[in-house]
Amino acid sequence: MSTTRHDLDVLTAGERASEFVKLLAPYILVIPGLAFVLGVLGYAVVGGVGLSLNETDMFLNQTFVGLKNYVSIFEDPRFQSSLWKTIVFVVSSIALGIVMSMVFALTLYHVGFGRRFFRGLSLVPYFVSGIAAAVMFRFIFTTSGGFVNYILESFGLPAPSWLGDPILAFIVAVLANCWFMVPFATLILLGGLQTIDRDIYEAAKLDGATGLKTFFRITLPLIKPMMGVSLIWVSYISFSTFDIILALTAGGPLRATELISVYMYEIAFLQLDFGQGSVLMVVLLTFNTVLSLVYLKFFVLNDRRYKTAT
Amino acid sequence: MSASFVEFHDLRKSFGAVEVLHGIELAVQQHAFVVLVGPSGCGKSTLLRMIAGLESITSGFISIGGRVVNRIPAKDRGIAMVFQSYALYPHMTVRENLAFSLEMAKIKKDVMKARIERAAGILHLEPLLERFPAQLSGGQRQRVAMGRALVREPELFLFDEPLSNLDAKLRVEMRVEIKALHQRLESTTIYVTHDQVEAMTMADLVVVMNDGRIEQSGPPLDLYDNPATMFVAGFLGSPAMNLIKGTVATDGSAPVLDVGDGLQLPLPAGIREKPGAEIVYGLRPEHVSIGPPGSGLPATITLVEAAGWETHLYADMGQHVARIVSAERLNVAHGDHVSLVPDVSCAHLFDATTGARLSID
Numbered sequence: 022m023s024t025t026r027h028d029l030d031v032l033t034a035g036e037r038a039s040e041f042v043k044l045l046a047p048y049i050l051v052i053p054g055l056a057f058v059l060g061v062l063g064y065a066v067v068g069g070v071g072l073s074l075n076e077t078d079m080f081l082n083q084t085f086v087g088l089k090n091y092v093s094i095f096e097d098p099r100f101q102s103s104l105w106k107t108i109v110f111v112v113s114s115i116a117l118g119i120v121m122s123m124v125f126a127l128t129l130y131h132v133g134f135g136r137r138f139f140r141g142l143s144l145v146p147y148f149v150s151g152i153a154a155a156v157m158f159r160f161i162f163t164t165s166g167g168f169v170n171y172i173l174e175s176f177g178l179p180a181p182s183w184l185g186d187p188i189l190a191f192i193v194a195v196l197a198n199c200w201f202m203v204p205f206a207t208l209i210l211l212g213g214l215q216t217i218d219r220d221i222y223e224a225a226k227l228d229g230a231t232g233l234k235t236f237f238r239i240t241l242p243l244i245k246p247m248m249g250v251s252l253i254w255v256s257y258i259s260f261s262t263f264d265i266i267l268a269l270t271a272g273g274p275l276r277a278t279e280l281i282s283v284y285m286y287e288i289a290f291l292q293l294d295f296g297q298g299s300v301l302m303v304v305l306l307t308f309n310t311v312l313s314l315v316y317l318k319f320f321v322l323n324d325r326r327y328k329t330a331t
Numbered sequence: 332m333s334a335s336f337v338e339f340h341d342l343r344k345s346f347g348a349v350e351v352l353h354g355i356e357l358a359v360q361q362h363a364f365v366v367l368v369g370p371s372g373c374g375k376s377t378l379l380r381m382i383a384g385l386e387s388i389t390s391g392f393i394s395i396g397g398r399v400v401n402r403i404p405a406k407d408r409g410i411a412m413v414f415q416s417y418a419l420y421p422h423m424t425v426r427e428n429l430a431f432s433l434e435m436a437k438i439k440k441d442v443m444k445a446r447i448e449r450a451a452g453i454l455h456l457e458p459l460l461e462r463f464p465a466q467l468s469g470g471q472r473q474r475v476a477m478g479r480a481l482v483r484e485p486e487l488f489l490f491d492e493p494l495s496n497l498d499a500k501l502r503v504e505m506r507v508e509i510k511a512l513h514q515r516l517e518s519t520t521i522y523v524t525h526d527q528v529e530a531m532t533m534a535d536l537v538v539v540m541n542d543g544r545i546e547q548s549g550p551p552l553d554l555y556d557n558p559a560t561m562f563v564a565g566f567l568g569s570p571a572m573n574l575i576k577g578t579v580a581t582d583g584s585a586p587v588l589d590v591g592d593g594l595q596l597p598l599p600a601g602i603r604e605k606p607g608a609e610i611v612y613g614l615r616p617e618h619v620s621i622g623p624p625g626s627g628l629p630a631t632i633t634l635v636e637a638a639g640w641e642t643h644l645y646a647d648m649g650q651h652v653a654r655i656v657s658a659e660r661l662n663v664a665h666g667d668h669v670s671l672v673p674d675v676s677c678a679h680l681f682d683a684t685t686g687a688r689l690s691i692d
Contacts, residue, residue, distance in 0.1 A: 227384075227405050230435050
């Protein structure tokens with residue numbers, strides 16, 4: 022035995038190496054995921070931006086044209102009209118979608134019996150593909166024999182042509198979009214509600230806060246970060262929605278539901294103008310990114326709870 | 332002494348088919364500091380929450396200040412509660428936390444400001460008013476929670492295990508602070524804890540609860556010196572009272588307790604139980620001493636805890652474990668054979684089946 026005090030004090034080279042690996046492990050483990058995300062997303066984005074600056078013919082020969090595609094898209098009245106429709110579509114989808122998600126989340130939070138069943142059930146629309154959802158909505162809103170009109174007629178009310186009228190079709194498109202995206206937003210908000218300590222509600226009750234006051238002064242501020250994430254989700258889905266519109270109205274009637282995403286499909290894949298189609302992709306990407314940053318700033322980063330020393 | 336301020340009459344609480352409080356009767360004087368103490372699940376927190384209006388009352392009634400509050404909403408009961416988790420609003424500054432209840436009650440701005448300043452002054456919260464709860468230490472949060480109760484100027488303060496989340500040192504400090512605050516404000520207080528030291532040190536009136544019933548209530552030292560039941564005897568005091576079961580017998584003319592292994596404990600001369608009766612002999616650890624060899628019951632030391640201000644010993648005495656507390660620094664060690672001398676005049680006797688205290692002539 023020749024172990025000295027000195028031997029015990031100093032880590033061996035092997036021990037030091039293993040300490041170093043322990044320190045690095047989290048970063049090493051993140052690399053594959055990060056590489057995958059950056060590879061897939063980065064390639065698509067960079068490739069898309071590249072396409073938007075070039076003219077690509079049907080043999081995929083590219084000619085650099087600078088901002089020419091941007092100029093022609095922004096001057097295109099059909100783009101301007103679809104931009105406005107998209108903005109109205111997104112704003113109404115966010116407004117309706119967030120209110121619905123909040124109402125559902127609060128309901129699921131408070132429901133006492135069959136809690137797991139209802140929570141599971143509420144997610145079903147999210148698992149249905151957009152096309153299937155759209156087909157279902159077509160059945161519901163078909164003018165003759167549709168469920169909604171059947172109900173209206175049985176009450177002696179007029180049965181409108183839901184998908185034939187530009188405004189009504191737009192409303193049905195918003196409803197279908199909400200039906201598809203609300204479950205996931207509900208799940209995020211429900212998660213937020215469950216993080217709130219029940220004692221806080223009891224304290225608020227003793228402090229004399231009514232239901233509405235409690236919601237606006239306690240609940241809403243406390244789920245602000247989750248509200249931000251939900252908003253990112255619903256705006257992203259609404260801006261990018263394509264399958265639902267295509268299967269429901271195909272952009273009609275009279276282009277009433279021709280959103281940028283639908284128009285992009287038409288330009289890129291029917292007219293085979295990849296350059297202008299990519300411009301529309303860049304427009305959508307910009308909208309989504311800017312809005313997400315705004316939500317992050319005002320809902321997640323501005324959360325007062327995480328403020329550091331004043 | 333004024334008339335009782337808070338009264339419980341035949342108070343019962345059931346969750347579904349399970350009754351958790353079985354007819355609570357208690358009267359609390361105005362300005363009193365009452366501590367409800369008992370083990371987990373004894374119903375003390377439920378009782379407190381019923382006073383607060385956070386739990387419904389199954390039957391019986393609670394009155395506060397002469398007014399039956401069964402159907403009065405929590406906010407109108409004139410109470411304020413401090414939660415174990417503090418339940419501060421994390422998104423509000425300390426000032427906003429204090430102001431919230433006053434805003435809800437639509438109190439005028441200048442009155443609100445004055446009340447917040449007063450509470451902040453009493454609890455030394457002035458430098459913290461613009462901070463958020465996440466920026467405060469445990470003790471500071473605790474004081475904010477008390478401040479939030481204070482600004483409401485309630486007739487009755489309720490505390491639900493307020494010190495459980497603090498470390499040992501801070502717990503003692505806050506204990507002193509809460510007690511000092513009560514002496515200054517003289518507000519009637521009902522305080523729930525499972526810590527018998529808090530109960531003993533803070534209360535004017537200790538209410539020991541067990542299994543949904545009040546075992547005994549009274550001033551702390553009365554309960555300590557004259558526990559009405561074996562449960563109270565064992566619950567109050569640390570280390571706990573020695574409780575040894577045995578059979579009454581006689582040794583010549585003197586009554587003794589046969590505790591097995593050929594060991595006999597001397598019993599007080601005035602015992603009414605006849606030889607053959609099963610009883611439990613209770614003796615506080617400070618009433619057992621180590622005598623000269625051969626002077627008492629033979630025992631073997633198994634554990635020595637030198638706390639500094641006193642020494643705690645654990646000793647095997649036949650099949651029983653004896654707990655001994657001495658104010659002196661005893662020179663004994665694990666494995667030592669000692670002779671234990673009980674102070675018979677301090678013995679408590681209990682019925683072995685009912686746990687009720689047996690009187691001695």
